[in-house]
Each structure stands twice: as C-alpha cells, then as structure tokens.
Amino acid sequence: MLDRIKVQLQYLLPKQGLTQLAGWAASKQAGWFTHLVVKGFAKYYRVNMQEAEQPNLETYATFNDFFVRPLREGARPVVDGEHQIALPADGAISQLGQITEGKLLQAKGHDFTLEALLACNMPMVEKFHNGLFATTYLSPRDYHRVHMPCDGVLREMLYVPGDLFSVNPLTAENVPNLFARNERVICLFDSAFGPMVQILVGATIVGSIETVWAGTITPPRSGVLQRWTYPTEGEGAVHLKKGEEMGRFKLGSTVINLFPENSITFSPALQCKTPTRMGELFAEIR
Template sequence: MLDRIKVQLQYLLPKQGLTQLAGWGASKQAGWLTRLVVKGFAKYYRVDMQEAQQPDPESYATFNDFFVRPLKEGARPIVEGERQLALPADGAISQLGPITEGKLLQAKGHDYTLEALLACNMSMVEKFRNGQFATIYLSPRDYHRVHMPCNGVLHEMLYVPGDLFSVNPLTAENVPNLFARNERVICLFDTDFGPMVQILVGATIVGSIETVWAGTITPPRQGVLQRWTYPIEGEGAVILKKGDEMGRFKLGSTVINLFTENSITFSPALQCKTPTRMGELFAEAREQ
C-alpha cells in the first residue's frame, strides 16, 4: 500500500517546480546551512568521502559542489584491454540485454520502444534496432560523474524534453515507459566497434544535466527538442578516450547505453541489481 501511494504521488506532485527549487537551493552558498546539509546527507546515505579529492564535507561551498565531487587519482582504475569497455558510472544494473523487436526491458512486466527512447530519430533507431542495451541506476550515495566506456567521437547530441519522475527501482517497476517519458540527453558516438549511444536520463530533483563539451544542457527546461551535430575532426570535434568524463548529474539519475547488433558481449558478471563501479569491465568488443 505504501509503495502504491509513493508512486501515485509522483503523478500528482509538481515535479518541475520541486526540481527547480532543489536546483536553486543546491547552487547556493549558504555557509553553515550548506555544511550541515552536506554532512547530514553524507551520513544518511553512507557516502564514502575517503574516495573524494576533498574528503572533508565542510570543504564544499555548495551542495552541488559536494554532489559532483571528483574522486582521488586512481580511485577508479580503468580496464586496459583494447577491446574491453569500461563501466560508465557507479550505481547498479537496472536491466541489460538484447533489444528485441525494437523494445527494451524496463522492469518485470514493463518494456518500452527504442523509437520512443530516441524521440523517433529514425536514422539512430535503425542503427540499434537489433542491438543491446544496459541501464545503470545511480543512487544518491553514488559518484555522479559519467565516463566513457571506450574511445569515441561525438557525432550527434539530442536534448529531449519530458517528465521528471523518479528513476528509482520502485518507480521503474510501476510507471510505464519511464525512461522514454523523462527528459534526457542522448549522445551518439562513433567508436572503433561501431556506433554507441550514451543517454543521461533526468529525474525528480535532478537540478542539472551537463556534458563536458557543452556545459549545462538543462536547465532551462523550455519544452523543445534540440539537436546538435559535430564534425569528426578539426575545430569543434569532440574526441574522448576510454575513462574520460563525458557528463554529470546534479542529483542522482540513470545512464542508458545502446550498442549495435553483434558489436559487444556484456561481462557475464553483470546481472540485474549488480553493483557497478566506473572503470570496471562492462563488455568486450567483438571482432568486426
């Protein structure tokens, strides 16, 4: 009963307004109040501050500074094999597997279409129709910078406006088409083993989604789909190496990766609810 109430409240609450308010508060330098909130959050969620470059919770001027805290050098070793892909984020596997008949599994009893996820960008949809996907959920305690699984050259980026439901496991199990209805930033990369998509999904209280090449993508939330294309070399090209940071969330959310048919094999250690640590083995690229 309590879980049902939690889900139904998400349909009723002013999620955009709450998120805007949270983003405003998280960006403010509020002195002792900021320090109190950061210390309380770190204690409540059991955040491992010893991994952070600045382990003292009182050293952060804003809650956002704390939330996107960088880690110490070497805290996340990156798998080194040429054909090994690295996990892009700390969190836990929500789902992974094949894209079957153009559909991805959201949770038991719920799937959603590739077309909806990719905002009906049909040239992109056709690349991944029979491919594979992985969804990683980042909880509030996790490190919230997102990194590259492999070397990649950015080809295209979409901002898709949408709702701001929570993306925690309870919501994923009860809200249909969750990841296709929430706002998201879709990044298409060319890699050595074919196209790859990395999607940063927004959620309630996620005050901002950023990329390293474009800065803050949202807010503002203008309700308009936006598209950017990039050259493969020269001025304006975005070329990232495996393990490089590509984006970040200011408060927790979800990362979805899409791979083309027969391009990769996921690590057998990864199953639903498996914890993930950025840099560990994600998949092996297959011979083309």
C-alpha cells in the same frame, strides 16, 4: 500500500517546480547550513568520502559542489585491454540485454520502444535495431560523474524534453515508459566497433544535466527538442578516450547505453541489480 502511495504521488506532485527549487537550493552558498545539509546527507546515505579528492565535507561551498565531487586519482582504475569496454558510472544495473522487436526491458512487466527512447530519430534507431542495451541506476550515495566506456568521437547530441519522474527501482517497476517519457540527453558516438549511444536521463530534483563539451544542457527547460551535430575533425570536433568524463548529474539519475547488434558481449558478472563501479569491465568487443 505504502509503495502504491509513493508511486501515485509521482503523478500528483509538481515535479518541475520541485526540481527547479532543488536546483536553486543546491547551488546556493549558505555557510554553516550548507555544511549541515552536506554532513547529514553524507551520513544518511553512507557516502564514502575517503574516495573523494577532497574528503573534508567543509570544503564544499554548495551542495552541488559536494554532489559532483571528483574522486582522488586512482580511485577508479579503468580496464585497459584493447577490446575491453569500461562501466560508465557507479551505481547498479537496472536491466541489460537484447533489444528485441524494437523494445527494451524496463522492469518486470514493463518495456519501452527504442523509437520512443530516441525521440523518433529514425536514422539513429536503425543503427541499434536488434542491438544491446544496459541501464545503470545511480543512487544518491553514488559518484555522479559519467565517463566514456570506450574511445569515441561525438557525432550527435539530442536534448529531449519530458517528465521528471523519479528513476528509482520502485518507480521503474510501476511507471510505464519511464525512460522514454523522462527528460534526457542523448549522445551518439562513433567507436571502433560502430555507433554507441550514452543517454543521461533526468529525474525529479535532478537540478542539472551537463556534458564536458557543452556545459549545462538543462536547465533551462524550454520544452523543445534540440539537436546538435559535430564534425569528426577540426574545430568543434569532440574526441574522448575511454575512462574520460563525459557528463554529470547534479542530483539523481540513470545512464542508458546502446550498442549495435553483434558488436559486444556483456561481462557475465553483470546481472540485474549488480553494483557497478566506473572503470570496471562492462563488455568485450567481439
């Protein structure tokens, strides 16, 4: 009964307003009050501050500064094999596997279409027909910077406006088409094994989604789909190495990766609900 109430509240709450309020509050410097909130959050969620570049909680002037804290050097070794792909984020695997008949598994009893996820960008959809996908959920306690699983050259970025449902496991199990209806930033890269997509999915109280090449993508939330294309060389080209940071969430969320058919084999250690640490083995290039 309690779970049903939590899910129904997702439909009733003013998610846009709550998210704007949370983003505003998280960016404010409020002295002792900010430190009190940060300490309470870190204690409640058992955040491991020994991994942080700055473990002293009082060094963070805003909640956002704390939430996107960088890790100390060496805290996340990145697999360095030529054919090894690295996990992009700390969190847990929600689902992974084959894209079958144009559909991705969201949770037991729920799937969603590749076409909807990629906002009907059909040239992009065709690249991942019968491909593979992996969905990684970042909980509040996790490190919230997202890194490259492989060397990549950015070719296209889409901002897709949408809802701001929570993306926690309970919501994923009960809200149809969750990842295809939420706000998201879709990044298409060229890689040694073909195209690769990394999607940053927004959620309730995710105050901001950022990339290292464009800065803050959202807010503002204009409600209009936006598309950017990038050259492979010269001015404006974006080349990122495996393990380099590519984006971050200021509160919350989920990362979805897409790979072409027969391009990679996921690590057998990865299953639904497997914890992930950025830099560890994600997959092997075939």
